[in-house]
Amino acid sequence: MSFSIERYKEESKKVDVTGIEWDEVAAHALSKGDLFCLHYMMDIENHVPLYLSHLLVTRACMDPILTAFLACWNYEELWHGENIGRLLNLYGIEFDTQERIANVRANLGFQNSVSLMSTMAGSWLLKDFSAVYLTIGAINELSTLTGYGALIRKSGHPVLKDLLSRIIKDERRHYAFYFNSAKEWLSGNAKAQKVDRWMLNRVWVPVGQGVKKQEEVDALAMYLFDDEQGEEELLELDAKIGKLPGLSGIKLMSKALNAARERVKRDPRWAWRLIENEEWAIKPPKRSPVGELTGRRGQPMEAEPVEAGAP
Ligand SMILES: [Fe+2]
Ligand SMILES: [Fe+2]
Numbered sequence: 033m034s035f036s037i038e039r040y041k042e043e044s045k046k047v048d049v050t051g052i053e054w055d056e057v058a059a060h061a062l063s064k065g066d067l068f069c070l071h072y073m074m075d076i077e078n079h080v081p082l083y084l085s086h087l088l089v090t091r092a093c094m095d096p097i098l099t100a101f102l103a104c105w106n107y108e109e110l111w112h113g114e115n116i117g118r119l120l121n122l123y124g125i126e127f128d129t130q131e132r133i134a135n136v137r138a139n140l141g142f143q144n145s146v147s148l149m150s151t152m153a154g155s156w157l158l159k160d161f162s163a164v165y166l167t168i169g170a171i172n173e174l175s176t177l178t179g180y181g182a183l184i185r186k187s188g189h190p191v192l193k194d195l196l197s198r199i200i201k202d203e204r205r206h207y208a209f210y211f212n213s214a215k216e217w218l219s220g221n222a223k224a225q226k227v228d229r230w231m232l233n234r235v236w237v238p239v240g241q242g243v244k245k246q247e248e249v250d251a252l253a254m255y256l257f258d259d260e261q262g263e264e265e266l267l268e269l270d271a272k273i274g275k276l277p278g279l280s281g282i283k284l285m286s287k288a289l290n291a292a293r294e295r296v297k298r299d300p301r302w303a304w305r306l307i308e309n310e311e312w313a314i315k316p317p318k319r320s321p322v323g324e325l326t327g328r329r330g331q332p333m334e335a336e337p338v339e340a341g342a343p
Contacts (some may be wrong), residue, residue: 035208037097045102049200057122057191064307065255066187070120070313072252073179076240077113079105079134080138086148091154092162101209108202115195127313135314136243147242160224163217164231169210171273172239175285177203179239179266182256211276218277225278232279238288250292251303252297257289 062070084106093099117129137144155161180196180203187193218225241249257266266285274280296302305311 035205035212037100037209040104040205040209041100044108047115048201049115049195051152051196051199052194053123053191056116057119058124060189060191062123062189062192063185064310066123066183066189066192067120067123067310068307068312069179069183069186069252069255070116070192071174072240072244072248073183074113074116074120074174075132075136075314076243077109077116078129079136079240079243080109080113082137082144086151086167089148089152090161090165091293092155092165097164098162098213105206105209109205114197114201115199119122119192119195132314135316138317139259139314140243140272141317158227160217160221160227163214163221163224163228164235166210166214166217167228167232167273167276167279168236170207170214170276171236171269173203173207173210174269175239177207178269178285179252179256182262182265185261186256190279211272214276218279220277222278228276229282232282232284236284238285246295247303247306249288250295251306253289253292254296254303255307258293263289 071102085103087102088099093102114129117127117132121127155165158164175201180200184193184196214228218228238249238253240252244252256262263286266289269285270283273284274282292303296304
């Protein structure tokens with residue numbers, strides 16, 4: 033698996049949706065589980081700019097190759113969220129994308145600022161922060177594309193399959209960047225390997241957790257991976273991450289699935305009730321000073337006419 037940053041910079045573009053049969057979206061049914069996953073995935077794709085804001089204040093961003101990647105990556109992820117939203121709207125689920133994004137962010141509240149500051153401080157204290165961040169990036173991208181693959185399989189929806197297959201190609205490139213960069217950082221660096229493994233076993237959480245609650249993360253994991261094939265895919269995923277120097281035998285995603293299963297065993301309604309009750313709507317927080325900073329009140333912006341010769 034090779035990756036060239038120069039080639040990536042040249043070729044990075046928004047996902048090409050030419051020829052997708054958007055008119056056919058509503059002609060094929062999606063289950064409640066499919067819809068739950070699509071809302072989750074869209075929200076996490078749309079969360080990328082905020083995630084990026086956490087990264088740009090870290091020591092990892094002293095690396096110009098990383099910042100070049102992030103500049104392109106952020107743009108590509110934007111279009112993943114936009115297109116999943118488009119598909120949901122065409123399926124007949126009404127929401128305003130900007131309002132939904134604003135509500136997701138407002139619900140994070142003050143926790144977002146605390147997390148940003150602790151990531152920043154932690155990165156400057158920890159010399160091998162990049163090793164941890166790059167490995168987490170690799171796991172996140174690989175779990176995202178594995179999740180999209182599982183949703184294609186579960187839903188059997190032809191238009192969704194077409195869209196997600198195109199998005200998966202982008203995710204593969206993102207994964208290749210993170211994996212190769214993590215490998216480079218970890219190779220021959222025993223201390224970084226030790227720190228990486230230690231941190232992953234303690235601070236790593238599945239992609240989306242933090243924006244989504246534990247029960248929502250579990251609902252996604254149970255719906256997509258709680259069968260023989262799903263479990264196998266997560267074991268394979270862990271095995272791929274285990275190929276990074278110092279991470280042999282590490283269990284992350286398969287461990288998260290087992291933990292979700294345990295919680296469901298203790299309470300059989302856990303996670304599934306969210307899917308059953310169609311709890312994918314995002315309500316604005318009842319009272320939030322952060323909420324006042326998000327969303328645009330009033331009419332959509334229109335370009336002011338500019339007189340000829342004006343600066
Ligand atoms: Fe994405
Ligand atoms: Fe990605």
